[in-house]
Amino acid sequence: MNKALKDAILNGLYDSHFPGHELYGPRLLENDKNDNIWLTLRRELLTCQSFTWAVAFITQDMLVQLKVVLADLAKKHVTGTLITGDYLGFNEPNVFAELTKIPNLKVKIADQTNFHVKGYLFKHENYETVVIGSANFTRAALLANCEWALKVSSTENAALTKQICRQLQKLGQESAPLTSTWIMNYQRQWKRPNFQKITAKNITQEISPNKMQKQALQNLNELVAAGQKRGLVVSATGTGKTYLGAFAVKDFAPKKFLYIVHRRQIAQKSLSSFRKVIAGKKADYGLLSGNVHESNCKYVFATVQTLTQKNVLNQFDPAEFDYILIDEAHRSASPSYQRILHYFKPKFWLGMTATPERMDKQNVYQIFDYNLAYEIRLRDALEEKMLTPFHYVGVQDYEQDGQVIDETTNLRYLTADERVKYILKQMNYYGYCGAKACGLIFCSRQIEAKKLAVKFIQKGHPAVALTNEDSEADRQKTVKQLKEGSLEYIVTVDLFNEGVDVPELNQIIMLRNTQSSIVFIQQLGRGLRKYPGKEFVTVLDFIGNYRNNYLIPIALNGDTSRSRDLARRETKLPTFVGLSTINFSQIAAARILQSLDKVKLDGLRELRQAYTELKQKIGRPPLLLDFAHYGSVSPLVFAENRSLKHYGNFLQKMGEKLVLTKYESQVLAFITKELVNGKRPHELLLLKLLLTKTSISNEEYCTELDRNGAYHTSELLHSVDDILTLSFFDVKSGKSTKKAEYGNYPLIEHDLLNYRLSLKLTDALQDKDFRMLFLDAIKTGLLLSKKYRSDKQFTLYKQYDREDVCRLLNWPQDVSAPMYGYRVENKETPIFITYKKDSDKKRNAIYNNSLADGCSLRWYTRSPRHIASPEVQKLLHNSQMKIHLFVKQNDATGKEFFYLGQAKIQKDTVKEEKIGPKKKAAVGMNLLLSTPLSASMYDLLFTE
Template sequence: MNEPLQDAILSGLYDSTYPGHELLSPKLLQNMKDDNIWLTLRQELLSCQSFTWAIAFVTQDMLVPFKVVMADLARQKVAGTLITGNYLAFNDPKVFHELLKIPNLNVRIAQKDGFHAKGYLFEHEDWQTIVIGSANFTRSALLRNYEWALKVSSRENGALTQQVASQLQELSKDSQPLTLDWLKEYESGWVRPQVQARPRQAPAPEITPNQMQKAALKELQGLREAGQERGLIVSATGTGKTYLGAFAVKDFKPRKFLYLVHREQVAKKALASFYRVIGGDRRDYGLLTGHKHELQCKYLFATVQTLSQDDLLASLAATEFDYILIDEAHRAVAPSYQNIFAKFKPAFWLGMTATPERMDDQDVYRLFDYHLAYEIRLRGALEEKMLAPFHYVGVEDYEVDGQSIDETTNLRNLLNPERVDYVLQQLDYYGYCGDCAKGLVFCSRQAEARELARLFSARQHPAVALTNEDSENRRAQVVDQLEQGKIEYIITVDLFNEGVDIPALNQIIMLRNTQSSIVFIQQLGRGLRKYPGKDYVTIIDFIGNYKNNYLIPITLNQDPSRSIDRARAESKLPGFIDVSTINFSQVASEKILASLDRIKLDSIKELRQSYFDLKKKLGRIPLLLDFDRYGSTSPTVFANNQSLENYGQFLVKMDEQVQLSRAENAVLSFVTKELLNGKRPHELVLLHLLLTQDKVSQNEFEQALHNCGAYVDAAVLNSVDAILSLSFFDIKQGKTTKKAQYGNQALVERPDLFTYKLNPQLARSLREHDAFKRLFNDAVETGLALNREYDNQQQFTLYQQYDRKDVCRLLNWPKDVSAPMYGYRVGKGETPIFIIYRNETKQQRSALYHNTLEDGRSLRWYTRTPRHLQSDEVQRLLTTPQMKLHILVKQSDAVGKQFFYLGQADILQETVREEELGPKKKAAVGMDLLLRHPLPAKMYELLFVE
């Protein structure tokens, strides 16, 4: 480690052109879009042998993700020390209580006056890393705030390291251990630091729409202006759905308005909210419930049970109301609601719901003419800070007789006393925000819920089971007991998936298999409504050997890609939605990865379900662009599916009436397979122009490329010609060519050097065949939409994924030579190098080469064998002026054809040497390649950490 450390210090502190060691080089840490200070601290924790931190301020909201890491370290017998204090009484006593729960953490209380340090020291095998800066151990500081922290690595005898270590030793010597006696004394005298309060007489602020509500109101206005009479808003629980409805009604200025819901309590709350927004005479607001019939009021808030009574309905005119809002609109498929739909003829019906997807396949969207005006989903609501943040923890479920819980586990094992003790230990360890636990536990069976409630209560954690056998009054009583702190847990099956608000919840516990993404989000969302004093909610998911485990990271990250690569990354690495965190223990992560190995995310079965879900939402055949906008599946999944040539073929499999000629099918397959991924916009831009113009000049084409921020040069224009003439694909593959599969005919012709035209047959098909034109245009539009993820000023976008054929195209090569390329191909001025970091079998050729990333920035790489220093290929690689080396890496062949682009690299000439590799001692040339862009911590962990 001595040489790399020396190189790192020289590079970081003396000369940036010196080839340094990225993982060890001095670095300024900041919180950015795809990186944050916590990711670096986490990486250091997972690789260290011990650590000592001196941190003045610690907040409870950052301890949950920290505890996940510490639990993994405990299994590896790794421990650490945290020195903190009571300066300014910032640290809440609850923080100290939570720190005491971490068995492999030695907590000490600094005795120095004004203790305000912020330093992290990590002990590695023969070196140390320190992180010092402005960041305390708080959620805001480590995830979001504008903070600076300097990371430096050094040998133990380095002066800086010795100085820091000496200070920590002195601090530790002058500190005292955190004990219950010290904590009791601190707690008795602790007063919460006061934040600057508003003036007492300040008037209540006017309620105005937030950004997402403004967007929804604009869409509703557009629907009304288009003459539509119905619209649906999907708004996650806790996102101000009632206020949004009030803003919409205020804009409409109705003669008489009806608000319809299924519970009187909800109707009363809505009345108060509408009055706050709309104002006016309080006597204009009335109730229509079992207890009150204030039918004369301008703004009427009714329960469906009362309004749907036959005699009452008959007494009202069809035009009684000119605006009707149905809350919890997913219930509107019920007969009582249908009678109301049949009776009234308002100018506009507005439906609002958090959960339009129903497990009974009833079509909520149809009730509102498939006019989905706006969606405020969970991720967007969290990013807009409309909900309380959460810390999700996926932990492994208890093992009974060496067997983990799965779908077939009998009730006796689910209720094993040792499992119950284990569950309660985890609930206590990961904790909650607040003075006492107010948790909702989801389990799989009613008998399990009742017995778990008994066992929890017997262990001094009062709990009550609620099932669909309990009355509304009983449910309300138990919820009230939980809110008042008389019980700690409600244990249920599916009763509280939606429709019931318990804002005080601070824990959600999942003791069941994740059978559905819909139910998972519904259950998670129960705890996200904001509540005084609730800074976050803890979600604890007990993960057994369930076949559907793969759904968990995909659903939490709202990832529509169905990419195994991305799902693996989401299972291994922490996720973030604003300051909410997603964390898996190492064992839980392994269980999810095992589930991923057993599922084919892009199977026709999976795509069929996704297709019909979206068709039900839209009320028509979805196009690929609809999947990009609304769906749970990325359009690229259809394009990459090996059993599908194009989306038209998929529609036929879905029993839709789509007829394409052989030539049309070939053209649509080409656009789908080669262009729709959006990795380069050039061909798509030209086709988009030619869909509306008979011919396009080169100047028009170049201007359109400039308008979308795409680079333009002679090489890329020649490449576009090669792609759209299909000459790029004129490579033998078995008995035919890829060009033949795509119809053998150019899509675009060049009548002269400065003009582009569609070939006559394609132009005629687009004019005469509406179905083909719709599918062709959809593929082009979708490709342009997907191109938003790429930097069009460059050939490649850092950390995006490409396969070998993509690289041939983006390097503007005249032919697709991806098939024989394997590990690399030395071009005239550019050389792509494909590295499989972890090879699965010793038999693979590339397993001989031991490609490594020893220092986070430079890779030891070898040419193919046999090669010598004087080989033509090697000489061209080493001596071509300004040769560009493009580095693409994937972890193993198991993750598919796609490689992550890590940027360009430079050859460190002094490391080039001829070596003998493998058992047969074949000659190859090895060299170190220095990445020009240091890897972010997340990318390094994804690709290079086992």
């Protein structure tokens, strides 16, 4: 290890020709799309034996993530010290109170007036790592800001390490332990710094349209101008849906307006919001609900229960209102709303909802003529900072004597004193933003909710159970008590999924199985509305042995890929949505991964459901491009499904009247299986051009490639020809060739000067259905290609299979079948490594290929091979050779490998060795990655 550490230090600080090392080498840390500083700190924590931090500024929103890691470390008896201070009063009193909750963390207060240090020291078994730079322990600094931090490793005998340790030791000796008395005194004297002040005016009085609202208003105005009578806006809870409605009504300027909702409380609040936007006399605004019938006003805000009473509805002329808005429009399929929709004849109906997907399968989109004017979902709203960030923690549910909560667990166990004690301990540990808890607890049964509320009260936490058995008056009373602070928690089942506005909420607790992604997001969204002083929401999910655990990372990340590999990544690593964070404890993650292993995410049943939902949404059979824009499933799921030849094949299975010839089906299969993934846009761009012109010159094609930022060389242009004439596939694989599967006819003709579509394809494109599907595949592929760099062959950290690599290396034929671990060509050599083999008999286990340090690996050729073997000589002595490295964690993740960039051979490590049980000769060598791995990719591929 000492040699590796020494080489890594020399590589980073002296000469890059020395071998580097991801774990040991000096690195500049920053926040970008592939990485952030927190991921490196987290990895160091998970692998260290102890740590000492000296950090001036700490925010409570980063403590949630820290607590997840330290809870796992506590089980390994790993402890640490944190030295901080009160400089500028930046650290809020709550921060210090929360730090005292971490049992394996010793906290000290620096006795220095201007304490402004930002340093993180980690002690490992044989070395130490320090991270020093501009980053305090705040969410913005570690996740988002433009920050720099230098990470350096050394032995404990190094002069720099000794100096840092001396400074930390001196600082620790001069610092005092954090005590409850110190916190009380600090609380009494503390004043919020001016730069931290958040006022109600800042948050609640900004009523000019935001970025999303402006786009929605433009789309609504275009609908009206086009003569459409209905439109739907889908807007996540807390994103200004009510104000958007008010802006739309103001733009339309109706003579008389009607607003309809299912609760008087919402109607009253909306009336107030509309008046702020539209202004005018107070008498212009009236309520129609219960005993209040102010129906002669210009702007009438009605509850559906009152409006649908026969004597009330009949007092209005059907054309009395020229603009009608239905809030919570997902309810509009119910009989009461249908009565209203059939009675009134306004110039325009506007529906607004946060959750258009109904569990009863009623089609809300159809009611509004499939005019989806605008859609902003939860992830978009968080990215745009329209909502309060959340910090989600998935923790293991209570376990005793090997018994874990699942779908069949007895109620007595769910409400046992020990489980309640465990739940409250976790809730206290992870905390909340603010001085007092204001939380919603979702559980699975009504009787469970009632018993848990009683147990919470007994433990000193005022709580009330609310179910659908409670009256509207009781619900409003209880919500008011929660807002005012006389209650800490409301315990419910599914009552608060929608339509309840409690901006003060700072904790969401989930004590039930996730049955639906829709319901999960509805419940999560309850706490995300902005509120003065609320900087984040803590979401605590108690994860048992549920069959549907796999839905959690998919729902949280808005994941449409149906990729088991991506779901694993989202579970194993922290993920980020804007400034929101998603973390799972190690045991909770293991339970989710276990659930993932038992479910098929991309089966035909799932695709049928996604298809039906999207067809309801847009009012016609969706195409692949529709799934890219609106669907719950990525178009790649259809393209890569082995039981489908192409998307037209799927449409036929869904009963759509679609007739395709054998040749047309073969062409669609080729484009779907080879090009739709978008890993190279060049073929797609040429086909798109040839759909508009019968002939394209070489110069025109190259100009189009330049316009799209796509590289081109003579080898690349030859490769495009090989692909589109299908000669690339003229290699036997088993009993047939792909060329036969794809029609055995070239799609293009290319002479010295021009490209043309083949006559056979030109004739086929006269068929309307085939042309539609052909163009749809091209457009979808070009859209997906934006995820890849088109100015290079490969995009770092994207996934490729062996055939993709053959094509992107511009090889004339697909030689992926016999390639196995690598193939040495004249200019480029791809190497494929499966890090963990399922069997000791497989090549990687025998040859011990590994990338444990994330920057260099010991790699072996096939056997028998010798130093003098032609392929070894070519690798060693061809100065132009590019070695491309592709790695996947194990065979269970599929056939695709992550591209880790180019690598170089360390010549002094090349050695002939006897390998495997038969001791055959192979040549071993160290390969050095040109681009050191990001912390997230290292954790994904090379850690448990």
